[in-house]
Each structure stands twice: as C-alpha cells, then as structure tokens.
Amino acid sequence: MATDYILETRELTKQFRGFTAVDKVSINVRRSSIHALIGPNGAGKTTFFNLLTKFLPPTSGSIVYNGHDITREKPAQTARRGVIRSFQISAVFPHLTVMENVRVALQRKLGTSFHFWKPESTLNHLNERAMELLTEVDLESFADTQTVELPYGRKRALEIATTLAVDPELMLLDEPTQGMGHEDVGRVVDLIRKVAKNRTVLMVEHNMSVIANLSDQITVLARGTVLAEGPYDVVSKNPLVLEAYVGSAEAEVT
Amino acid sequence: MSNRSKVLYIVLLLGALAAPFIGYPIFLMKVLCFALFACAFNLLIGFTGLLSFGHAMFFGGAAYLCAYAAKTWGFTPELAVLFGTVGAAILGYFVGWLAVRRQGIYFAMVSLALSQMIYFICVQAPFTGAEDGLQNVPRGKLFGLFSLADDTTMYYFVLAVFIFGFWLIYRTIHSPFGQVLKSIRENEPRALSLGYDVDKYKLVAFVISAGLAGMAGALKSLSLGLATLTDVSWQMSGEVVLMTLLGGMGTILGPVLGATSIIAMQNYLSxxxxxxxxxxxxxxxVCVLAFRRGIVGEIAHRLKK
Structure with a gap:
C-alpha cells in the first residue's frame, strides 16, 4: 500500500564538486514507526538529513512526503508541513529561558509572529501548554532558568520538548544521545519511545543498544549508498554491515 | 516591566524634561538624535544578530530628504521628519531585501557597499549641495502653528519624537515578533527548522531599524539646521557601532548611554x-578589554549576580 509511507525518497543524490555524499538513496519510512539510519562516519547520514529538511538542495532525485513532492521546497515550508528536525549539537536558544524556548515554537501557530506592536503578554496564555511540555521531559523546575545554564543532557531534553511543541508528524533526530552519560541516554530513550507513540521518528544514531531498543526498521548507509535494510535482527547479522563497521563499532553490533 | 525598571524610566523621563534648564539644548538634541540612531541600530545587532555596516545611509539619507523637504518645499517639521523616516524605511526595504540573503561578514559587506553607493549619489546629485551640504534648514512651525525656532521648544519636539521611537523599539523587542527575532539571533538554523521564514523576519526588523535610523537623521538635520556628507559617510556607520558596543549591545538603555558618552566626548574634548x-x-x-558587555550590559550582569 503506497499510502502506508509517510516519507519516500527516490534516488536522492547530493554531489559536492564531484564528490558524491549521498548516492541514489531510496528509502521508505513507514507511518508511525521508528526508523533508524546508521552507518560509519562519513556515510552521508547528516547530509541526507539536510536534504530531507531542505537545508541543502539535492542534485537529483525526489522526496515525497505525505504524497506531496517537497523536493524543491524551502526549509521553513517543509517544517510547516510537520517535518521537524533536531541537530547533532544541541539546538536550543541559549539566552532565552527554558520556558521561552518552548514558547517560541508554540507561538508560530498563533499567526501573530510578525506583530511587533503587540506586547509579549499576549503570549502568556501559551505558558500553560509550555509547562505541560516541560513536564513531559522533566524540566518543569527549570522553566525560568537561562537555557545556557542547563547541563548537556537537559538541553537535549529541552530540544525534544521544543520539537514537540510544533506537534510534528515526522521527527528527524540527528544523534539524540550523542555525548551523553549513561543515565541521560536511558532517559532520552524513554522519551523517544514516549513521543513516538503517535508520530513517526527517523533518527541517526551511533549507539547500537539505543537502536536495538527503539527501532522498527533500520537503513544502513555506507559511502552514500544503502548497504542494507531491515529490522535490527536481520541487519545486525548482515556480513556487509559487519564489515563496514569493523574497527569502529564492531563490539557494539555483536 | 519590573518595578525597579519602571522607577528608572520615570527618573530618566523627569531628567530629560528638566535637562534643558541645566544643559545646553543643542547639545542635548544632538545626544537624543544619536541615541535614537544607536537604539535603532541595536535592534539589529543586539536583538536579531545582524551587523549592518551601512546604517549611515539611512541616517544621512533621511537627513537630506528632511532638510530638502523643509527648505525647498516648506514642509512643516513633523511632515519633514515623516518624509525622511518613510524614505529611509523604503530604502531599508530594498537594501534589506538584498542583504538578508547573506550572513555574518557578507551581510556587513553588502550593507557597507550599498551605503557607499548612497554616499556617492549624495556627492554627485544636484539637490544635496555636494561639499556644502544643505545648510540653514528652517525648523518651521509644528503643525503650522508653533514655531520651533527657540532651542528649548525644539528640544521638547525632539524629545517627544525620541520617546516615540524608543517606545517603538521597546515594544518591538518585547513582542511576539521580538521573541522570534531573539530566537534567530540565538540559533538561526533552529528557528528555521521550527518553521519560521527567518529572512522575512530579518527583513521586517531591518525596515523598522532603517526607518527609525532615518527618523533620527531627519531630527538631527532639523535641530542642527544642516545635512552634510558626514551624515552618510562610512565613518558615521562606524560611529554607531561604537556607541552601541560602548553602551552595551542587546541592552535597551545601552545605546542611549553609549551615544551620550561619545557625543559628550566629541563636544567637551573638542x-x-x-x-x-x-x-x-x-x-x-579599554571598554572592550575591561567590560565586554558594554557599560549597561556590565551593570546588568553585576546586578544579576
């Protein structure tokens, strides 16, 4: 069934001055699933993310989201369709409070974001919803803290709360557990599982236990092309995948 | 607004109302004009994260427009100022439309280059009076009724316009729009990924800033009675950067204090x-080395601790 897929790419390609970072990648992301994108460093995962979110224009190929061809759209346009990404380094607004971080995402749908003549207090009715979102990621006690003062793991949680605030249909997470300690990893995994209940998640991740734990479907990228695809049990036994990971993450795969 | 800052603003207002009885009105008007200029500039650098290096084109361009309208067409002062402001805002729209497509140093360079083009036009065009500029600009009668020839009366007119401009900037910073601007300053790709067309927001901020910089320039040409090439030169663009950094960029009162200090130095040390x-x-x-946040920024930081 064609409509089963929320996102499809067809032979998506990106070249940088002759170097092909993403080479004819065709993937299908099933609605309401957690789809992981893995591969060794330099496999083109982040470039692929940048193509999906329009931060980079593709050289060729197409992207179809919910039946619409979004290949030539602008980043903000695609975001407004409900495709929201996170970044490898935590993407927060450091000199706004934790509450303001979430509220800035909530206010877009009010349609008053160009109203420079209105006082900020017209946003106060969003505070309640912002607080709910902060509670979901255990940040309610930090609401009035300047974001720059949060520890790293908390910033990533805030980033997820901000992403949830725009109620995305498809969340693209770029290495959500990168640079985190053990407890934080556990917390983020729980969080992802919780938020994925009624939406689709596509994530790039290196931590194999996180992937084994969360993902329904895995696509392995190597040198810009799809190396293997399938559920964790199948992919982790694929000799090609093992070979691609030798010397890097072999221990984690087994 | 906290009670403490309310008290501060009231004290400042009373001070500004009493100032012409203590100080020299021409000097005070000059301070207010440059303070408004710096505040308008600060809306971009301090709250949107855009370093424009060509703001003199709005300040000086509006100074010429206003002076010409008052002198040649006999516009009343409020209309002449409005004329300069609108002219600067329209110029700001075209310049901004080109410049916001680039980031960082490229944005600064595009604004500088366009500003130099405006400077060249002002040197060559017949109506600007070239090296002489436009001199003896009449202040006229406010609404055609009240003569502004007296310096103290003129000062209150300038103060009223300044308060309007300052309020508009304050409002903009503390508005839903201002929240988006701050998020762009803090993390542009993130704001983009949340669905904000950042270029459009930057453009609106740029037009507001250009218009108010123009309002400051127009006021200056009326209160001092002249518009000259100095007003559109790149040194003027540099001076406003200096004022804003000295006072504290990203603070509301910083540019006012920065402008006051610089104008005072130019005046009293002449x-x-x-x-x-x-x-x-x-x-x-010394300022950059000892207190990077600027005077007001440093005070605010100490108070927070």
Missing amino acids: SFGSWVTIIMGATFV
Whole structure:
C-alpha cells in the first residue's frame, strides 16, 4: 500500500564538486514507526538529513512526503508541513529561558509572529501548554532558568520538548544521545519511545543498544549508498554491515 | 516591566524634561538624535544578530530628504521628519531585501557597499549641495502653528519624537515578533527548522531599524539646521557601532548611554582637536578589554549576580 509511507525518497543524490555524499538513496519510512539510519562516519547520514529538511538542495532525485513532492521546497515550508528536525549539537536558544524556548515554537501557530506592536503578554496564555511540555521531559523546575545554564543532557531534553511543541508528524533526530552519560541516554530513550507513540521518528544514531531498543526498521548507509535494510535482527547479522563497521563499532553490533 | 525598571524610566523621563534648564539644548538634541540612531541600530545587532555596516545611509539619507523637504518645499517639521523616516524605511526595504540573503561578514559587506553607493549619489546629485551640504534648514512651525525656532521648544519636539521611537523599539523587542527575532539571533538554523521564514523576519526588523535610523537623521538635520556628507559617510556607520558596543549591545538603555558618552566626548574634548579620535579609540579599547558587555550590559550582569 503506497499510502502506508509517510516519507519516500527516490534516488536522492547530493554531489559536492564531484564528490558524491549521498548516492541514489531510496528509502521508505513507514507511518508511525521508528526508523533508524546508521552507518560509519562519513556515510552521508547528516547530509541526507539536510536534504530531507531542505537545508541543502539535492542534485537529483525526489522526496515525497505525505504524497506531496517537497523536493524543491524551502526549509521553513517543509517544517510547516510537520517535518521537524533536531541537530547533532544541541539546538536550543541559549539566552532565552527554558520556558521561552518552548514558547517560541508554540507561538508560530498563533499567526501573530510578525506583530511587533503587540506586547509579549499576549503570549502568556501559551505558558500553560509550555509547562505541560516541560513536564513531559522533566524540566518543569527549570522553566525560568537561562537555557545556557542547563547541563548537556537537559538541553537535549529541552530540544525534544521544543520539537514537540510544533506537534510534528515526522521527527528527524540527528544523534539524540550523542555525548551523553549513561543515565541521560536511558532517559532520552524513554522519551523517544514516549513521543513516538503517535508520530513517526527517523533518527541517526551511533549507539547500537539505543537502536536495538527503539527501532522498527533500520537503513544502513555506507559511502552514500544503502548497504542494507531491515529490522535490527536481520541487519545486525548482515556480513556487509559487519564489515563496514569493523574497527569502529564492531563490539557494539555483536 | 519590573518595578525597579519602571522607577528608572520615570527618573530618566523627569531628567530629560528638566535637562534643558541645566544643559545646553543643542547639545542635548544632538545626544537624543544619536541615541535614537544607536537604539535603532541595536535592534539589529543586539536583538536579531545582524551587523549592518551601512546604517549611515539611512541616517544621512533621511537627513537630506528632511532638510530638502523643509527648505525647498516648506514642509512643516513633523511632515519633514515623516518624509525622511518613510524614505529611509523604503530604502531599508530594498537594501534589506538584498542583504538578508547573506550572513555574518557578507551581510556587513553588502550593507557597507550599498551605503557607499548612497554616499556617492549624495556627492554627485544636484539637490544635496555636494561639499556644502544643505545648510540653514528652517525648523518651521509644528503643525503650522508653533514655531520651533527657540532651542528649548525644539528640544521638547525632539524629545517627544525620541520617546516615540524608543517606545517603538521597546515594544518591538518585547513582542511576539521580538521573541522570534531573539530566537534567530540565538540559533538561526533552529528557528528555521521550527518553521519560521527567518529572512522575512530579518527583513521586517531591518525596515523598522532603517526607518527609525532615518527618523533620527531627519531630527538631527532639523535641530542642527544642516545635512552634510558626514551624515552618510562610512565613518558615521562606524560611529554607531561604537556607541552601541560602548553602551552595551542587546541592552535597551545601552545605546542611549553609549551615544551620550561619545557625543559628550566629541563636544567637551573638542579643544584637543584631532586628539579626540585618539581618546575615543583608547576609551573603546579599554571598554572592550575591561567590560565586554558594554557599560549597561556590565551593570546588568553585576546586578544579576
């Protein structure tokens, strides 16, 4: 069934001055699933993310989201369709409070974001919803803290709360557990599982236990092309995948 | 607004109302004009994260427009100022439309280059009076009724316009729009990924800033009675950067204090001749080394601790 897929790419390609970072990648992301994108460093995962979110224009190929061809759209346009990404380094607004971080995402749908003549207090009715979102990621006690003062793991949680605030249909997470300690990893995994209940998640991740734990479907990228695809049990036994990971993450795969 | 800042604003307002009885009105008007200019500039650098290096084109361009309208067409002062402001805002729209497509140093360079083009036009065009500029600009009668020839009366007109401009900037910073601007300043790709067309927001901020910089320039040409090439030169663009950094960019009162300090130095140290430039340069270096946040920024930071 064609409509089963929320996102499809067809032979998506990106070249940088002759170097092909993403080479004819065709993937299908099933609605309401957690789809992981893995591969060794330099496999083109982040470039692929940048193509999906329009931060980079593709050289060729197409992207179809919910039946619409979004290949030539602008980043903000695609975001407004409900495709929201996170970044490898935590993407927060450091000199706004934790509450303001979430509220800035909530206010877009009010349609008053160009109203420079209105006082900020017209946003106060969003505070309640912002607080709910902060509670979901255990940040309610930090609401009035300047974001720059949060520890790293908390910033990533805030980033997820901000992403949830725009109620995305498809969340693209770029290495959500990168640079985190053990407890934080556990917390983020729980969080992802919780938020994925009624939406689709596509994530790039290196931590194999996180992937084994969360993902329904895995696509392995190597040198810009799809190396293997399938559920964790199948992919982790694929000799090609093992070979691609030798010397890097072999221990984690087994 | 907290009670403490309310008290501060009331004190400042009373001070500004009493100022012409203590100080020299021409000097005070000059301070207010440059303070408004710096506040308008700060809306971009301090709250949107855009470093424009060509703001003199709005300040000086509007100074010429206003002076010409008042002198040649006999516009009343409020209309002449409005004319300059709207002219600067329209110029700001075209310049901004080109410049916001680039980031960082490229944005600064595009604004500088366009500003230099405006400077060249002002040198060549017949109506600007070239090297002489436009002199003896009449202040006229406010609404055609009240003569502004008296310096103290003129000061209150300038103060009223300044308060309007300052309020508009304050409002903009503390509005839903201002929240988006701050998020762009803090993390542009993230704001983009949340669905904000950041270029459009930057453009609106740029137009507001250009318009208000123009309002400051127009006021200046009326209160001092002249518009000259100095107003559109790149040194003027540099001066406003200096004022804003010295006072504290990203703070609301910083640019006011920065502008006051610089104008005061230029005025009271003028007996030192060209040494003023060196004294100002040294002050700036000390400021950058000792308190990076600027005067107001540093005070606010200490108070928070």
